[in-house]
Amino acid sequence: MSKETHELTCINCPLGCLLTVVVDDGEVVSVTGNTCRRGDSYGRKEVTNPTRIVTTSVPVVGSATQKMVSVKTAHDVPKELIFDVMRALRDVRVTAPVSIGDVVVADVCGTGVDIIATRCA
Amino acid sequence: METRDIVIIGGGPAGLAAAIAAYDAGCSDVVVLERDTLLGGILNQCIHNGFGLHTFKEELTGPEYAARYVACAEELGVECRLGSMVVDVSSDRCVTVVNPERGLYSIQAKAVVLAMGCRERPRGALNIPGFRPAGIFSAGTAQRLVNIEGQMPGRKVVILGSGDIGLIMARRMTLEGAQVACVAEIMPYSGGLKRNIVQCLDDFGIPLLLSHTVSRIEGKKRVEAVWVSEVDDQLRPIPGTEVRYPCDTLLLSVGLLPENELSREAGVELSPITRGPVVDDSLQTNVEGIFACGNVLHVHDLVDYVSQEAAVAGESAARFVLDQVQESDSTQICLCAEGGVRYTVPTRVCPSRMPDKLTIRFRVANVYRDTFVSMYVGEDRVLHRRKRVMAPGEMEEVVLKKSDVLARPDTSSITITLEGE
Numbered sequence: 001m002s003k004e005t006h007e008l009t010c011i012n013c014p015l016g017c018l019l020t021v022v023v024d025d026g027e028v029v030s031v032t033g034n035t036c037r038r039g040d041s042y043g044r045k046e047v048t049n050p051t052r053i054v055t056t057s058v059p060v061v062g063s064a065t066q067k068m069v070s071v072k073t074a075h076d077v078p079k080e081l082i083f084d085v086m087r088a089l090r091d092v093r094v095t096a097p098v099s100i101g102d103v104v105v106a107d108v109c110g111t112g113v114d115i116i117a118t119r120c121a
Numbered sequence: 122m123e124t125r126d127i128v129i130i131g132g133g134p135a136g137l138a139a140a141i142a143a144y145d146a147g148c149s150d151v152v153v154l155e156r157d158t159l160l161g162g163i164l165n166q167c168i169h170n171g172f173g174l175h176t177f178k179e180e181l182t183g184p185e186y187a188a189r190y191v192a193c194a195e196e197l198g199v200e201c202r203l204g205s206m207v208v209d210v211s212s213d214r215c216v217t218v219v220n221p222e223r224g225l226y227s228i229q230a231k232a233v234v235l236a237m238g239c240r241e242r243p244r245g246a247l248n249i250p251g252f253r254p255a256g257i258f259s260a261g262t263a264q265r266l267v268n269i270e271g272q273m274p275g276r277k278v279v280i281l282g283s284g285d286i287g288l289i290m291a292r293r294m295t296l297e298g299a300q301v302a303c304v305a306e307i308m309p310y311s312g313g314l315k316r317n318i319v320q321c322l323d324d325f326g327i328p329l330l331l332s333h334t335v336s337r338i339e340g341k342k343r344v345e346a347v348w349v350s351e352v353d354d355q356l357r358p359i360p361g362t363e364v365r366y367p368c369d370t371l372l373l374s375v376g377l378l379p380e381n382e383l384s385r386e387a388g389v390e391l392s393p394i395t396r397g398p399v400v401d402d403s404l405q406t407n408v409e410g411i412f413a414c415g416n417v418l419h420v421h422d423l424v425d426y427v428s429q430e431a432a433v434a435g436e437s438a439a440r441f442v443l444d445q446v447q448e449s450d451s452t453q454i455c456l457c458a459e460g461g462v463r464y465t466v467p468t469r470v471c472p473s474r475m476p477d478k479l480t481i482r483f484r485v486a487n488v489y490r491d492t493f494v495s496m497y498v499g500e501d502r503v504l505h506r507r508k509r510v511m512a513p514g515e516m517e518e519v520v521l522k523k524s525d526v527l528a529r530p531d532t533s534s535i536t537i538t539l540e541g542e
C-alpha cells in the first residue's frame with residue numbers, strides 16, 4: 001500500500017506546531033506534532049481536502065469612482081483549483097453599478113461556488 | 122469659525138468606529154475629515170479575506186469590513202467630509218482643513234480624535250548600496266497598483282521583509298501570473314502572521330529565507346537582479362553567502378510607521394517605541410481633549426482590535442465633551458513595560474475613572490516560549506498567566522481590574538513583565 005508522510009504547519013494559533021500526517025491509501029492513519037485537538041483536525045483536512053477562499057479584483061466599466069472591483073469565491077474551493085479560478089476570471093469585466101454580494105461568475109469551474117463582488121462600484 | 126463637539130481626523134476603520142461610538146455615547150455633533158475620496162482607509166486595497174473574525178465571527182475581505190462601518194455611520198447620519206485633508210491641529214483643538222472646493226478653513230473642536238493611520242517605512246531608511254533603478258516598490262504601493270489600479274508592477278519578484286503586507290503580496294503577484302523567487306527576512310523569525318506564511322508562501326512553494334537580507338541591487342534603469350545574503354547575529358551580511366536572483370521587481374515590506382506629523386505640531390507627546398502618542402486609559406494624549414486610536418496610536422495587525430480601541434477613544438471624547446470633566450487634577454498611575462515587554466498602550470491609568478476592566482495591549486521584544494505574563498500593582502502580583510508562545514508580530518493583551526487598583530490606594534506604579542516561572 002502507498003504510505004505518504006506530509007509535513008505542515010498548523011495555522012490555528014501562533015504556536016504553529018509542525019504536524020506530521022501519515023496517509024495510507026487515502027486514509028489518514030496518524031497526526032503527530034500537534035499540541036491540541038485543533039491541530040489534529042486541521043492536519044486531516046489539509047491533507048485530504050484542503051480548501052481556500054480565492055480573492056482577486058476584476059475591471060469595472062462605467063464606474064465614476066473606480067477601475068477595479070474586488071471579488072471573492074463565496075465559499076472556499078479546493079486548493080488545487082486556485083489557478084483555474086484565476087484563469088476563469090482572466091477576461092471577466094463587470095459593468096457598474098455593482099453592489100457587494102452581486103454574483104460576478106456563477107458556479108466557477110464547476111465547483112458550485114459563485115464569484116461575488118466584495119465592493120460597490 | 123465653525124465649531125463642532127468632536128472632530129475626527131481620518132475616515133479609516135479607526136475614525137469610523139470612533140464616530141459611531143461617540144454617537145452611541147450621546148454626542149452627535151461629530152464630523153469625520155478624510156483626505157481621500159472614499160471612506161475605509163487602507164482596507165480598500167486589502168481585498169484578501171481574514172478581516173473581522175473577532176467582530177463578526179466571519180471572514181470578510183477588507184472592503185467588506187469597511188463597508189459595514191460605513192453603512193453604520195451613514196445610518197446614524199455621521200457627517201463625513203471627503204477630499205478634506207487636515208493640515209494643522211493646534212493644542213487648543215483648532216483643526217485646519219484643505220478642501221478643493223472650500224479651500225483652507227478651520228474648525229474649532231471641543232475634542233479631537235486622531236485616526237490618521239500609518240504609512241510604510243520608506244526605502245531610504247534601508248541603506249542598500251547600489252543604484253536606485255526603477256522596479257523598487259513598497260509592498261503597500263504594489264498592493265494599491267494591483268488591486269485598485271489593475272496594474273502589475275513586474276513579473277519576476279523578490280520581496281524583502283516578511284511583514285503581513287509582503288506575504289499577502291507574494292500570493293497576490295503569484296495569482297496574477299508573476300514569479301516570486303523568495304521572501305528574505307533579516308530577523309530569525311517572521312514579522313507576519315503564521316496563517317499568512319502558510320497560505321501565502323507555503324501554498325505556492327515560495328521560500329522564506331530567515332536571517333537573510335538584500336545586500337546588492339543590480340540594474341541601472343530597471344532592477345535586473347538582487348543579491349541576497351545570510352546575516353550574522355549582528356544582522357550584518359556574511360561574506361560569501363550571496364546568491365543572485367534575476368528579477369525585475371523588488372518589493373519592500375519592512376514595517377509601518379504611525380503618521381504623527383499633525384500630532385507633533387499639536388504638542389502631543391510621542392513614544393519613541395511605538396512612534397505614536399502616549400495615552401492614558403481613556404486614550405487621551407497629554408494634550409487635553411485630544412484622543413488617539415488605530416494605527417496612528419500603535420501599529421495593529423488585526424483590524425478588529427483597531428475597531429475596539431477606536432470605540433474607546435470615541436466614547437471617551439464624547440464623555441469629555443458632555444461631562445466637561447477636568448481630568449488633569451485626578452491622580453494617574455504609570456504603567457511600566459519591563460522584562461521583554463516592549464511597550465504598553467495605555468501608559469497611564471486614572472484609578473477613579475478607569476473602567477472596571479481595562480484592556481492593556483502590548484508587544485514583546487522577541488520570540489518567547491513557555492513564559493509567564495505577569496502584572497504587578499505596586500509590589501503585588503495580580504496576574505500571572507502562562508503563554509505557550511509570544512512573538513513580536515502578534516499583539517498581546519491583558520486585562521487590569523479596577524478593583525485590583527482600588528484595593529491598593531497607595532500604589533504609584535503598575536508593571537507588566539515576562540517571567541520564566
Ligand SMILES: Cc1cc2nc3c(=O)[nH]c(=O)nc-3n(C[C@H](O)[C@H](O)[C@H](O)COP(=O)(O)OP(=O)(O)OC[C@H]3O[C@@H](n4cnc5c(N)ncnc54)[C@H](O)[C@@H]3O)c2cc1C
Binds near residue numbers: 156417421
Ligand atoms: C497593507 C495592509 C494590510 C493589512 N492586512 C490586514 C489583514 O489581513 N487583516 C487584518 O485584520 N488587518 C490587516 N491590516 C491592519 C488593519 O487593516 C489596519 O490596522 C487598519 O486598517 C488601521 O485602521 P486605521 O483607521 O487606524 O488606519 P487607516 O486604514 O490607514 O486609515 C487612516 C485614514 O486616515 C486618513 N488620513 C491620514 N492623514 C489624514 C489627514 N491629514 N487628513 C485627513 N485624513 C487623513 C487616510 O487617508 C486614511 O483613510 C493591514 C494593514 C495594512 C497597512
Ligand code: SF4
Binds near residue numbers: 033
Ligand atoms: S496544534 Fe493546537 S497548539 Fe499547535 S498550532 Fe495548532 S492550534 Fe496551536
